[in-house]
Amino acid sequence: MKTIALFSILFLVVILGCRSKTDQEEVAGHTDSLSSVVEKSSGINDEDVVSKVKTYMKTSLKDDLEKGFVDSLSRHCIAQQIDLNHDGNSEVFVGLSGPYFCGSGGCTLLLLSDKGELITRFTVSETPVRILKSSTDGWNDLLIQSQAEHHVLKYDGKTYPSNPSIQPEKGLVFEDILGSVLDQQGAIGIAF
Numbered sequence: 001m002k003t004i005a006l007f008s009i010l011f012l013v014v015i016l017g018c019r020s021k022t023d024q025e026e027v028a029g030h031t032d033s034l035s036s037v038v039e040k041s042s043g044i045n046d047e048d049v050v051s052k053v054k055t056y057m058k059t060s061l062k063d064d065l066e067k068g069f070v071d072s073l074s075r076h077c078i079a080q081q082i083d084l085n086h087d088g089n090s091e092v093f094v095g096l097s098g099p100y101f102c103g104s105g106g107c108t109l110l111l112l113s114d115k116g117e118l119i120t121r122f123t124v125s126e127t128p129v130r131i132l133k134s135s136t137d138g139w140n141d142l143l144i145q146s147q148a149e150h151h152v153l154k155y156d157g158k159t160y161p162s163n164p165s166i167q168p169e170k171g172l173v174f175e176d177i178l179g180s181v182l183d184q185q186g187a188i189g190i191a192f
Contacts, residue, residue, distance in 0.1 A: 046188055049079050049080075049081055049092055049188055050079070050188060050190050051116075052092060052112060052115075052116035053077065053079045053092065053094055053112070053116075053190050053192070054190065054192045055116055056094075056110070056112055056116050056117075056118070057077070057094075057192040058192060060118075064100075069100065070100050071098060071099060071100060073097070073098035073099060074096070074097065074098025074099060074100035074101055075098070075191055075192055076097060076098065076189065076190070076191050076192075077094050077095055077096050077097065077189075077190050077192070078094070078095045078127075078182055078184070078187035078188065078189055078190070079092055079093065079094045079095070079182075079187060079188050079190055080092070080093050080181040080182055080186050080187045080188065081093075082131065082181055084111075084131070084139050084140045084155075085138050085139045085140075085155075086138065089113075089114035090114055091111055091112065091113060091114060091119065092110075092111070092112040092113075092114075092116075093109065093110070093111055093112075093129055093181050093182050094109065094110040094111075094112060095107070095109055095127045095182040095187070096108045096109065096110065103124070105123075105124035105146065105147055105165065106123070106124040106125045106126050106145075106146055106147070107124075107125060107126070107127075108121060108122065108123055108125070109121075109122040109125045109127070109129065109144070109182070110122070111160065119159055119160070120159045120160040120161075120162060121162055122144060122153075122160070122162055122163075122164060123162055123163050123164075124146045124147065124163060124164065124165050125144050125145070125146055125164055126144070126145040126146065127182040127183065128180035128181060128182050128183035128184075129142055129143070129144055129180060129181050129182050130142065130143035130144070130150075130172075130177050130179075130180045131143075131177070131178045131179050131180065131181065132152070132176055132177060132178060133176055133177070133178050134176065135155075136154040136155050136156075137154075137155045137156065137157050138155075139155035139160075140178065141153065141154050141155075142160060143170060143172070143176075143177065144164040145164075146163075146164040146165040147165050149165075149169045150169065150170050150171065150172050151164040151165065151166075151167040151168060151169055151170065152167055152168050152169075152170045153167050
């Protein structure tokens, strides 16, 4: 019995050690230009991001928070800033989690303006959000995974589509990707 258990553990170690790169590892090698976009964004620091996200969440969920509908697991999020429209002001992506914001199809993501106002509330979404090199109306196109498929979201002059799962599917072509956000590497953890 010990021999079988030892062989099983050894087999798992070998298999996991030989696995191919994950999407996140592949994208990590293609994020140099995204880093420069984030670094060149001006006017927002971590404290500003935290303040804007907390204010938005507490205001938009005021009634549900007061009634106790938002459980403690759902009161944590991640946020990351990026200038999607190249105006020198960074927008903020917010990745929500917990039972209040997530279901079997994915979780809710938010895109806030540099002033902390809602631009888009994405449903049934998974992180990370890939930022594409292509743009529409001056805003970078997005690639968001929903229900195990990647979907392209294009800005329409006011917002991005809210439900990625009904947008056109696109394979993950790394040459098309500027970088990614909400991938845990540059994201800020926030409790509200």
